[in-house]
Amino acid sequence: MHRPDAASEALTDAVVRYAVDRVRMMPPPLDHPLSPDELRERAGRTITPEGLGGLEALRVFGDVLAPACLSVDHPRYLSFVPAAPTEASILFDLVVGASSIYGGSWLEASGAVYAENEALRWLADLAGFPPAAGGVFVSGGTAGNLSALLAARWRWRERAGGRHDRTRGLMLTSGGAHSSVAQAARAMDADVVSVPADPRGKLTRSALDATVARLDDDERERLFAVIATSGTTNAGVVDDLAAAADAAADLGVWLHVDGAYGGAGLTASSIRHLYDGIERADSFIVDPHKWLFAPYDSCALVYRDPAVARRAHTQHAEYLDVLHTEHEHASQNAFDWNPSDYAHHLSRRARGLPFWFSLATYGTEAYGEAVEATLRTTHAGAELVRAAEHLELVVEPELTIVMFRRLGWTAADYQRWSDAQLRDGESFVTPSAWGDETVLRWCIVNPETTPDDLAAIIDSLR
Numbered sequence: 001m002h003r004p005d006a007a008s009e010a011l012t013d014a015v016v017r018y019a020v021d022r023v024r025m026m027p028p029p030l031d032h033p034l035s036p037d038e039l040r041e042r043a044g045r046t047i048t049p050e051g052l053g054g055l056e057a058l059r060v061f062g063d064v065l066a067p068a069c070l071s072v073d074h075p076r077y078l079s080f081v082p083a084a085p086t087e088a089s090i091l092f093d094l095v096v097g098a099s100s101i102y103g104g105s106w107l108e109a110s111g112a113v114y115a116e117n118e119a120l121r122w123l124a125d126l127a128g129f130p131p132a133a134g135g136v137f138v139s140g141g142t143a144g145n146l147s148a149l150l151a152a153r154w155r156w157r158e159r160a161g162g163r164h165d166r167t168r169g170l171m172l173t174s175g176g177a178h179s180s181v182a183q184a185a186r187a188m189d190a191d192v193v194s195v196p197a198d199p200r201g202k203l204t205r206s207a208l209d210a211t212v213a214r215l216d217d218d219e220r221e222r223l224f225a226v227i228a229t230s231g232t233t234n235a236g237v238v239d240d241l242a243a244a245a246d247a248a249a250d251l252g253v254w255l256h257v258d259g260a261y262g263g264a265g266l267t268a269s270s271i272r273h274l275y276d277g278i279e280r281a282d283s284f285i286v287d288p289h290k291w292l293f294a295p296y297d298s299c300a301l302v303y304r305d306p307a308v309a310r311r312a313h314t315q316h317a318e319y320l321d322v323l324h325t326e327h328e329h330a331s332q333n334a335f336d337w338n339p340s341d342y343a344h345h346l347s348r349r350a351r352g353l354p355f356w357f358s359l360a361t362y363g364t365e366a367y368g369e370a371v372e373a374t375l376r377t378t379h380a381g382a383e384l385v386r387a388a389e390h391l392e393l394v395v396e397p398e399l400t401i402v403m404f405r406r407l408g409w410t411a412a413d414y415q416r417w418s419d420a421q422l423r424d425g426e427s428f429v430t431p432s433a434w435g436d437e438t439v440l441r442w443c444i445v446n447p448e449t450t451p452d453d454l455a456a457i458i459d460s461l462r
C-alpha cells in the first residue's frame with residue numbers, strides 16, 4: 001500500500017491522465033445529482049475487505065460518481081457562487097497533495113508558509129493594509145468569518161481587563177450579511193443587531209447611523225464588532241465600507257469586512273472605488289475558491305494586527321509548545337509564522353498553495369483582467385435581460401450578479417424550468433428569493449461564460 005508495486009505504474013498513468021483530461025475539458029459536462037438508490041445500484045459496494053484495485057475504483061469514480069457531481073466550472077453553472085479554477089491552480093493542487101506538507105507551522109512548512117504569505121500579502125496590499133498585516137488560508141468564508149470574529153471578541157475582552165469575560169457579546173451587521181455571520185454568532189453565543197439594508201441589499205450610512213443611535217448603554221457595552229459585506233451573496237452589492245469604518249471607529253470596536261465572494265473585485269480597477277474604506281478594517285476575508293480562480297477549499301483571512309489573532313487562536317499543549325518557544329526571540333517576525341495560530345484550526349493543508357502557484361504563474365495583471373472580463377459579461381447579460389420583453393432586471397448589477405424576474409411566473413414555474421435545465425445539461429440556475437418574490441439569479445465568476453451562454457438561457461425562459 002505504501003510501496004510502489006507492479007500495479008503502480010498503470011495506476012499512476014490512469015490517475016494522472018484522468019486528472020489532466022478533466023482539467024482540459026472545455027467545457028466539462030454539467031452533470032446532475034442521482035438519488036442514493038440510483039448510486040447504490042450503479043456504484044455498488046465500493047468498500048470491500050479485498051479492495052477493488054485502483055483501476056476499478058477509478059472506473060467507478062469516472063463512470064458513476066463524478067457524473068453525479070456538478071461541474072462548478074461549467075460556463076452555464078451560474079447558481080450560488082460558482083468557481084473557475086485556473087489550469088495552473090488545479091495542476092498544483094495535485095502537487096500539494098503529493099508533497100505531504102503539514103501546513104500548520106513554520107517549523108514544518110516554512111517554504112509553503114512563505115509562499116502562502118506572499119499571496120496573502122498581495123491581497124493585503126490590494127486592500128491597503130499595513131506591512132504588519134497577515135493571516136492564513138482557511139477552508140472557506142464560514143471558517144474565516146468565525147475566526148475573525150473570535151479575534152474581535154478576544155480584543156474587546158482583553159481591553160475590558162476582565163470586566164467582560166462573561167458578558168454576552170454583540171455584533172452589528174446588515175440585513176444583506178451572509179448566513180455564516182449569524183451562524184458565527186450562534187456558535188459564539190453572541191447577539192446580532194441587524195441594520196436594515198437598502199432596497200438593493202446594501203448597508204448605507206444613514207441606516208447604520210440610525211441603528212447605532214438606537215443602541216442603548218448595555219448594547220454599546222456589549223458591542224465588539226461591526227461586520228460589513230463587500231459583495232453580498234444574493235445581489236452582489238458592496239456595503240458602504242467607509243460608513244462602516246467610521247461607525248466602528250466611533251464605537252471603538254473591530255471592523256470585519258466579509259468579501260468571501262466580492263473581495264476579488266479589489267483586483268479590478270473599474271470597480272475598485274466601491275471598496276474605499278476597507279483599508280481601515282481590522283480584518284477581511286476573500287475566498288479564492290469563488291472569484292479568484294482557485295480550487296476548493298480556500299479562504300484568505302487577513303488581520304491588520306495579527307498579534308491579537310495569535311493570542312485569540314494559539315493552542316497550548318505539551319506536545320505543541322515547542323512551536324512557540326523555538327523562535328520566541330523573533331515572535332513578531334514572519335520567520336516564525338505559524339498558520340495554525342491565526343484561525344480556529346490546528347492541522348491544515350497548505351491550501352493557499354494552488355492559488356499562490358497560479359498567481360506566480362500568470363502574474364497579478366492576468367487576475368485583474370479575468371475579473372474585468374466577468375464584469376463585462378455581467379453587464380452584457382444585464383443588457384440582454386433589459387432587452388427581453390419576458391424578463392425584468394431586479395437589481396442593477398454592481399459586481400457580477402444579475403438578478404431578474406420572468407414576468408408571469410410562479411415559484412413552481414421557476415423550479416420546473418430550473419430542474420429541466422439541469423436535467424438536460426443546459427444550465428444550473430436555481431431560483432433565489434428577493435423579499436417575498438421568487439427570482440432568478442446568475443453569479444458570473446467564470447471568464448469562460450459568454451454573453452451567448454446567457455442569451456441561450458434567456459431564450460429557454462420564453
Ligand SMILES: *Cc1c(COP(=O)(O)O)cnc(C)c1O
Binds near residue numbers: 081142229259287
Ligand atoms: C460564500 C460566502 C460566505 C461563505 O463562504 P464559504 O466559503 O462557502 O464558507 C461568506 N460570506 C459571503 C459574503 C459569501 O458570499
